[in-house]
Amino acid sequence: MDQEKLVNDILTALGRVIDPELGIDILNLGLIYDVEINEHTALVKMTLTTMGCPLSDILEADIKKEITQIEGIDDCQVKIVWYPVWTADKISEAGKRALGLVR
Template sequence: MTATPDIETLRKALKRVADPEIGTNIVDLGLIYRLEYANGQLEIDITMTSPACPMGDLIIDDIHAELERLLPADIEVKLTVVWDPPWQPSMMSPECRGRLGWQDAG
């Protein structure tokens, strides 16, 4: 039986998932709002940089693929796309803001 990875391990794995339009990972972009084990499943709340994001389905598929590599088969993933609060550049990590030229985003 595969051990259940801790949240930090999962967060690191999600850094391998990029928003293809921006070329930056979804963790540093600030798209992961919640990542926790609850009720016998992994619950994830994510957002997109825009409700009209054309890459949303691809990002979601990539998240599932990355997590399937790590999680035991008995752990269900409940992924919810949320729009509140709306994503803003200030949600990016400082390093990400710097790479993308958003130094003044606060």
């Protein structure tokens, strides 16, 4: 299967994973740092808005659920990274509008 298509499908799936606290998808929040595919396994490198975020298990489960539904992906691993540190400037324009940070 085409790697580029798989990455695009994964990014689309990540756009369906909503941060329960903020009500915005994790892609527009800027939490996703990288997506890699090795054979039929996706590796998602992401961060959280704060260390010790109580929602990390929920987000990880939602990510795995969405991504393993993609044809050609049998497994998904989520790696939480802390560098670069997440800041609000990583939020997309659409995310900022949704949060009421810009008009």
